[in-house]
Amino acid sequence: MASTDNTQHSPEAYASLLERARKLGNVRMASMVLAWDQRVMMPEGGTPARAQQLSTLSSLGHDLLVDDEVGEWLQSLEDESLTEEQAAVVRELRREYERAAEVPAELIEQLSAHQVESQQVWQEAKAADDFDHFAPALEQLIDLNRERAAAIDPGGDHYRVLYEDSQPYLPLERVEEIFAELREHLVALIEEIREDGRELPSPFSGHSYDEESQRALSEDALDLLGYPREHGRLDTAPHPFMSGNQFDARITTRFKEDDPIDALTATIHEFGHATYQLGLPKDEYGTPLGSPRSSGVHESQSRFWENHVGRSRAFWELFLPTMKAHFPHLEDVTVEEAYAAVNRIYPENLIRVEADELTYHLHIILRCEIDRAFVEGELEVSEIPRVWNEKMEAYLGVTPETDAEGCLQDTHWSYSFAKFQGYTVGSVLAAQLDAAMREDLDVDGLVRDGEFEPLWEWMTDHVHRHGQRYPTEELIEVATGEPLTADYFLEYVDEKFGELYEL
Known part of the structure; x- marks a missing residue:
């Protein structure tokens, strides 16, 4: 270009x-x-x-x-x-x-x-x-x-104006149509899994994992994925995020003593965001052509790396020995046990950033509904905790006992509104990009062999290098050959979780 x-x-x-x-x-x-x-x-x-x-x-x-x-x-x-x-x-x-x-x-x-x-x-x-x-x-x-x-x-419409800050050129009506598809499909799939009653135990549960070893594990994962240390760093923050540009893309994660997967997947997620920033044209720094397209497109990169790579069976065939090296008490864990553990659903979870891949989107949908009602003046500040808890019970069957686990858990409302759509748009687009990539590359084979550069190069060629050259909908068509659709995401979750839960 x-x-x-x-x-x-x-x-x-x-x-x-x-x-x-x-x-x-x-x-x-x-x-x-x-x-x-x-x-x-x-x-x-x-x-x-x-x-x-x-x-x-x-x-x-x-x-x-x-x-x-x-x-x-x-x-x-x-x-x-x-x-x-x-x-x-x-x-x-x-x-x-x-x-x-x-x-x-x-x-x-x-x-x-x-x-x-x-x-x-x-x-x-x-x-x-x-x-x-x-x-x-x-x-x-x-x-x-x-x-x-x-x-x-x-x-x-105040809400539409604020939505367009982070999602330009992707009509709110189209996003709400996709959300309606997901709400109907995912609620039914989650209920089917619940009714089946099959449990996927985690071999990682019941142990203590020190922060130093978890950090070393995250560092090893970043090295394996090809994170260039001369252009980034890993730190901790209460709410993991990535910040930067094509020369300096910094990652944060956080550590839980009883769950090493939380930090690992957060690190891989933020690495995905960093790939987008680092893949933008360097000679366009500071211009629209050197800037990311939207929050939804940005999230597609983190979701691709976290879910389609980091939660894949192929990745755990490659990475499980590294995890065992850091935590010897996991010596007897098999690839299938690890793969099942990182993909199991747990609707009883209260925290969005700790949610499984399916129920995550119900967390997003309820936030968007509260967000819109609040911005449009239909919901008072004092009513937010009550409405939050009611929607958690309706969508996920759980009620937070504290506001820290409920409406205070996210930092977003401390600085902006109408931003949550990007997370689910990103997951939907990630599945669509993954399907397109698989037409050109043996994704699982490359992951199994630890060859991640071709995946990053494909994303750079199809998404990153364009910056803001195209409006959002046009960029999606350029990258995948068709408009944004929920079809690939729904096919992906049906196949993946149908196999895991033997539906």
Whole structure:
């Protein structure tokens, strides 16, 4: 793909616009590093200063984007003849400009500062199991987000505006259609498994796993998968995440003393996110062509590596000896036992990030339903714990005993809304990409042999290298040959769990 740096035949306005995009990208990357530090290394008392720092950078980025010159450059380019890559850059920057230009800079500063403060309050509330401690911050955050949504689209649907922040060019209606398919299909499949009554015991249960050995296991997994240490690092965080760009993609995980699979799968999941960042064109850093497409596409990469690779039988044929080397008491565990253990379902689980591959999506669906009702003013802050518990009982048959295990478990509402769809969109797209990849590669054979580079290269060729060249729906068709569909995901789970549970 041609580099956007090749502007010798481009309009002067385009060259100026591209330079501004790179400056804006650098401001955002600086904010990302500060946010990473806050969640990983910053002392608790640093919050007041960090809030001011990120607020200033957010305001600076906003000013760079909505400057009158940007509007003039975009207007002058409307009738210019541009290459496909240049037209994509202009499309993406015009979309950002038009959404941001209506939002007052003061509101951006307020929102950014409050997000930082809210994350600290959320951490305190979760640790103390005290939703009332978080409620005022959440109330203020929703008011600021509604104000921003109203500025972008006066009289419009606040929830749709916020949804389009992270899922541009993928209609909310299409996502809700997919969610309806999944809700009907997965509830029935989970109920069938429950009625059958077959249990898949875990040979990993009933033991203690020290953090040092678990970390070494995660490091070995990253080395095996090909994570380039000169471009990343592994740390711990209360809520695992990845942060970075094509030069610096950092991973976090967390360790549970009684469950080594939790940290391992979280590490592989975040590695998947890192592959996307590291696979973006390096010479397009700071421009839309060097940026990921959407949260749903990003999640497809982490879900592919976590579920279609890390939970595969082929992976455990390869990796089980490494696990036994770190934990000798697992010496007698077989590949089939390990494979079954990492894929068993446990609907009684309360925590989304610890959920199995099937029930996970019911966790997402209930969050989206609560999220939308809250944003649209149909649900008061004080009602969230009750509604959360009711939906957990309805969808999963369990009720949290504490808010820390319920509506306080996720960090998302401390900084944003209308973002949860990306997790399930990612799983659906991961299955579709996996099916397309298998037309070209012997995926299981490569995994069994520890040859992961061809998988990463395939994803880079079909997804990563395009950056934001294509709108979301078009990128999915370019990568897989067809529009987004839930068919491949439903076929995948039917085959996988039908075999495991002998349905």
